[in-house]
Amino acid sequence: MSDAINSREGGKPLRMAGHIPVLLIGLHWLVIWMVWDGIGPRDAVRYVDAALSLLDGQVTDTHWGLRWPLVLPMAGSLAVFGQNEFAASLPVFAYSSLLVVISWQIARRWFGEAAGFAAGILFAGSGLFTMVGSGIYIFLPEIVFCVASLGLATQAGDRPVGRYALAGALVFLAWLCRETSGFMLPALVAGAFTMFGITRNALLAASAATAAFIGLVALEWLGYWLGRGDPLHRIWIDLGHGRGQSGTEILPDGMGSASSWLDPLFGALTHGIVLPIHLTAIAAAVLILMSRVRPRSGGGRALITAGVAAALSFAISVGLLNLETVFYFPIVPWLATMLAGWGLAVIARMSGKPSALAIGAPIIVSSFAIHDLTRDRSMIAARALADFAISAGEPVAADPYLAERARMFLRLDRDDVGRVVDYREVASLSGYLVFDSLAGRGAIRGVPDPTGWSEFRRLSFGEAPVTARLFRSAGSLARPVPQRLLRDPPGAVIWRVPEAASAD
Helix, strand or coil, X not given: CHHHXXXXXXXXXXXXXXXXXXXXXXXXXXXXXXXCCCCCCCCHHHHHHHHHHHHCCCCCCCCCCCCHHHHHHHHHHHHHHCCCHHHHHHHHHHHHHHHHHHHHHHHHHHHCXXXXXXXXXXXXXXXXXXXXXXXXXXXXXXXXXXXXXXXXHCCCCCCCHXXXXXXXXXXXXXXXXXXXXXXXXXXXXXXXHHHHCCCHHHHHHHHHHHHHHHHHHHHHHHHHHHHHCCCCHHHHHHHHCCCCCCCCCCCCCXXXXXXXXXXXXXXXXXXXXXXXXXXXXXXXXXXXXXXXXXXXXXXXXXXXXXXXXXXXXXXHHHHHCXXXXXXXCCHXXXXXXXHHHXXXXXXXXXXXXXXXXXXXXXXXXXXXXXXXXXXXXXXXXXXXXXXXHXXXXXXXXXXXXXXXXXXXXXXXXXXXXHHEEEHHHCCCCCCCEEEEECCCCHHHXXXXXXXXXXXXXXXXXXXXXXXXXXXXXXXXXXXXXXXXXXXXXXXXXEEECCCCCCCC
């Protein structure tokens, strides 16, 4: 049965494998072109700032600045292609493109050509890895290195030492992204014994991966000891960056309760951007079990290794560090996408390609709709603030969230970051222009009460996302969708503070 699944209808094998990567990359970049709207929210600004500082010859000793697999290529891209948002995002696009190709290659080896192609399509249009990831997230380089190490280890052959050593080195690169990705090392060790049994090859493979990883970590710690006087310099910074908040303390309270494990699991499985692929993966797993389809030779053992890695990642992130969003254990949705691709290949063989297409296409379309409706568009306000500050010819005050992001845009433009000030940094707002984003994030917005100020200008941030406009045109059919997601961006008001007014 599995051999039939791995071929086209009529028993003819897929013959265009050499062209498939080009097709997948083309689709992937088409999706990026459709969804990308510049540097994303959250931590993207800090990575860009760290890369710009590196171009100025300064190392940013922060939780974000020491994530070299992202900051270094970003600095190189900015140096080569100029200081702009696209150049800053290029390394992330490259990582996501690598993920598409590597995942396609792994899927076709584990499950067959048809499953590889289906999985490649799903990764190319992935809600998490393509749509969200294009906004600059560290989980993209992290998952690329984890998956590449997994692919090497599960295709090691009869002489596994070299490949497992390289796999251990790739785990180190993932470790440089986030220390939690160290989960891959015990997964590779367990995988060595799963793949080879209790044999000399298994022992050699596990030892090679461990030695490569530990040796590179020792070199990293030696570098920090020589340069900063503390071998654990980066680890202490990472643990302290959130001042005791989620993800920055080991063994949080309540980790022993069932809800501390089940709630994050349910939240991860039902997170909007990955819900379509997770539902498909669950259905695919049931279908595969019922139809008794088997993966290719060695694919079952490789799948077990991947499952161990996913379980360890979830346990470390949720149990050890209280990191409860799917961004912190991306190997879980990665494995779900692989299963979904395999399931689509089974459906294509059993019921025909139109049936597989009828199931696969809505996964990508629904992911796009969810991403389009729910993505954080606060960076629109930050760009508008930077542009206005340049044209105003005088300092403009704003809340700390917007001020930090607008200054990053000014740095990209090689302009004076002093054009934008955090209103908390000035003794008095008397005489200032104040940028008040109506799309602020609750308490983060935090500008003082504008009573008594005069309105200087009002800015519009354009129309709602295309998905929202489609839902609005549907009338009553859009009632299940929260109305806040369908409104146009609320824009901003620029106030002039009278000379007699103060920050109080």
